[in-house]
Amino acid sequence: MQDVHKNRSSVFVIGLSFIFLLFLYRIGTLQLVDDKYEKRAINNALNKITLYPARSVIYDRFGKIIAKNAASYDLFIFPKEEKLENRLFIQQILQIDSNQYNKLLTEAWINSKKRQKNNAYNRSAIFYSNLSQQQYTALRENLYRLSGFYIEPRTDRAYEIFGGAHAFGYLGEASELLLKEDPYYQPGDLVGITGIERYYEEFMRGAKGIKTVWQDRTYKQRGEVQDEAFNYPAKSGPDFYATIDIELQKFAEELFNGKRGSVVAIEPSTGEVLAFLNKPDYNPNDLVGQDRAKSFRKMLIDPKKPLYNRAVKGVYPPGSTVKTVLALIGLQEGIIHPGSTKGCGGGYRMGNIVVGCHPHGGPLDVVGSIRISCNSYYCGLFREIIDHPKYGSTHNGYRVLEKYWRSFGLGDPTGIDLLGESSGNVPTVERLAKRHGKKWRSSMVISLGIGQGEILLTPLQLANVAAILANRGYYIPPHLLKKVNGLKNNGLKQEYRTKKIIPIDAKHFETVIEGMSQVMKPGGTANGTGINGIEICGKTGTAQNPHGKDHSLFIAFAPRNNPKIAIGVIVENGGFGATYAAPIANLMIEKYLMRDTSSSKQFMIDRLKTTVLEPQ
Numbered sequence: 001m002q003d004v005h006k007n008r009s010s011v012f013v014i015g016l017s018f019i020f021l022l023f024l025y026r027i028g029t030l031q032l033v034d035d036k037y038e039k040r041a042i043n044n045a046l047n048k049i050t051l052y053p054a055r056s057v058i059y060d061r062f063g064k065i066i067a068k069n070a071a072s073y074d075l076f077i078f079p080k081e082e083k084l085e086n087r088l089f090i091q092q093i094l095q096i097d098s099n100q101y102n103k104l105l106t107e108a109w110i111n112s113k114k115r116q117k118n119n120a121y122n123r124s125a126i127f128y129s130n131l132s133q134q135q136y137t138a139l140r141e142n143l144y145r146l147s148g149f150y151i152e153p154r155t156d157r158a159y160e161i162f163g164g165a166h167a168f169g170y171l172g173e174a175s176e177l178l179l180k181e182d183p184y185y186q187p188g189d190l191v192g193i194t195g196i197e198r199y200y201e202e203f204m205r206g207a208k209g210i211k212t213v214w215q216d217r218t219y220k221q222r223g224e225v226q227d228e229a230f231n232y233p234a235k236s237g238p239d240f241y242a243t244i245d246i247e248l249q250k251f252a253e254e255l256f257n258g259k260r261g262s263v264v265a266i267e268p269s270t271g272e273v274l275a276f277l278n279k280p281d282y283n284p285n286d287l288v289g290q291d292r293a294k295s296f297r298k299m300l301i302d303p304k305k306p307l308y309n310r311a312v313k314g315v316y317p318p319g320s321t322v323k324t325v326l327a328l329i330g331l332q333e334g335i336i337h338p339g340s341t342k343g344c345g346g347g348y349r350m351g352n353i354v355v356g357c358h359p360h361g362g363p364l365d366v367v368g369s370i371r372i373s374c375n376s377y378y379c380g381l382f383r384e385i386i387d388h389p390k391y392g393s394t395h396n397g398y399r400v401l402e403k404y405w406r407s408f409g410l411g412d413p414t415g416i417d418l419l420g421e422s423s424g425n426v427p428t429v430e431r432l433a434k435r436h437g438k439k440w441r442s443s444m445v446i447s448l449g450i451g452q453g454e455i456l457l458t459p460l461q462l463a464n465v466a467a468i469l470a471n472r473g474y475y476i477p478p479h480l481l482k483k484v485n486g487l488k489n490n491g492l493k494q495e496y497r498t499k500k501i502i503p504i505d506a507k508h509f510e511t512v513i514e515g516m517s518q519v520m521k522p523g524g525t526a527n528g529t530g531i532n533g534i535e536i537c538g539k540t541g542t543a544q545n546p547h548g549k550d551h552s553l554f555i556a557f558a559p560r561n562n563p564k565i566a567i568g569v570i571v572e573n574g575g576f577g578a579t580y581a582a583p584i585a586n587l588m589i590e591k592y593l594m595r596d597t598s599s600s601k602q603f604m605i606d607r608l609k610t611t612v613l614e615p616q
């Protein structure tokens with residue numbers, strides 16, 4: 001009996017074990033292969049929650065943090081679970097009226113449907129992004145009774161140092177178009193809109209992660225799904241080192257106080273942009289967090305155009321700064337030699353047309369013509385080049401000249417890592433024909449010889465010309481990315497590692513550079529603005545402006561041998577090049593090269609900081 005009982009219970013145990021094993025197996029298959037189960041589970045109790053990565057921290061070239069990440073919180077909603085009785089409370093916390101509430105709810109419905117389509121099992125959608133600290137606290141404390149709502153953390157920008165706003169750019173919510181084009185983005189996501197934030201968006205943004213959670217019927221989270229296939233962590237954007245020297249940048253901004261215009265400084269040997277300034281500009285901290293949209297709308301209609309990136313979009317006549325380029329072309333083509341002299345007599349005359357020049361002794365050779373910036377010399381040289389018999393015709397001669405100009409990066413985008421760069425303007429023979437008639441002659445386009453008329457440059461192109469002069473005949477396209485550790489070639493594209501060669505011999509550069517060095521010396525057009533102990537080579541420009549006072553321009557590089565910095569400056573309505581643009585460039589050069597020493601021209605700094613040309 002005992003045995004029988006024992007046997008029976010054994011059978012019972014074995015049977016039970018079998019059932020249990022079957023049960024385990026069934027659970028296994030349920031989780032692995034039972035499609036029906038999975039669908040049911042998904043529809044009822046799983047929610048995929050996006051884990052937002054931190055964006056790349058942006059550093060300057062010396063490792064100073066410029067932009068980092070700050071915690072921010074978004075309010076999400078399951079629209080179906082939303083309850084009428086909670087509306088007033090939420091409206092009060094978010095400080096919105098019932099119309100705005102309804103609008104947000106409608107949007108959430110739409111987005112929730114879209115997400116379901118993409119994700120199969122996520123019915124939540126963003127309701128309100130960038131909660132303020134108070135809103136976050138008030139909501140978090142009451143979430144338990146706010147059916148359908150939950151809060152998710154993400155990050156937004158926080159700026160440690162303000163400066164270079166147009167180089168770094170700003171973030172904004174993903175546009176409808178982007179949401180349509182790229183399934184990576186969800187409504188409410190922050191993306192780079194301008195600057196390097198936009199250009200390098202794909203690695204700055206990092207990669208989102210996913211956390212899959214079980215939920216009960218009231219959408220309360222009941223723990224994570226413990227399966228790697230359902231969960232992966234967010235991946236931060238890699239550290240981004242920009243080429244900007246933020247100390248130099250801030251110094252430039254101080255000197256530009258009360259002025260309008262642009263400065264670009266470049267390390268000639270690498271094409272790295274050291275400073276990139278537009279004035280007016282904006283405080284990048286105004287374009288983060290809750291006030292982003294409001295500030296942005298205000299800036300858009302601001303008549304001072306703080307969002308306008310004139311360094312790459314603004315076009316200006318380069319004036320006398322490009323006499324340097326014309327001299328090089330004349331020398332290379334053998335039309336002049338360093339000792340070729342020309343007289344002046346107060347201006348260049350062609351029939352009854354006179355291009356004026358300021359009083360100076362003559363005649364001048366190439367070096368002297370740069371030092372004094374003689375208009376007659378360059379009107380004469382311009383005609384000698386394009387009218388030269390060896391080219392067969394003036395128009396062919398002009399085509400040769402145009403080709404040289406383009407080799408200097410004029411008339412085409414430089415290729416900087418920013419979107420929306422202008423080409424500036426270098427007119428073709430055909431364009432000139434439209435303006436001056438098919439049979440146009442050199443006398444009709446004579447102002448091109450002194451950087452006026454149809455020739456237009458961006459401040460970036462102007463700085464790039466300075467870099468070419470510094471390099472004695474080549475440039476690397478200017479760029480704002482210095483390095484991203486861990487990426488091949490530090491993340492630098494091939495074109496930012498490749499020299500573009502100008503077809504002009506180095507010896508001709510030495511002639512022009514001697515003239516540029518004398519610009520800062522007695523008798524030179526920027527005498528008195530130089531810096532003790534640094535041989536700066538520069539060239540002034542004063543560009544006629546049909547809308548008002550002349551623009552003040554200057555290009556420069558230093559030191560003369562083995563240059564470390566090249567710079568282009570435009571001060572709108574600043575008058576003569578030597579008045580504002582030259583001292584700003586020279587002080588920036590001093591700052592960059594002599595960093596920790598106090599300035600030898602403090603009075604010049606004080607004057608610039610306090611001279612207001614444009615009320616701001």
Ligand SMILES: [Zn+2]
Binds near residue numbers: 344358
């Ligand atoms: Zn002259």
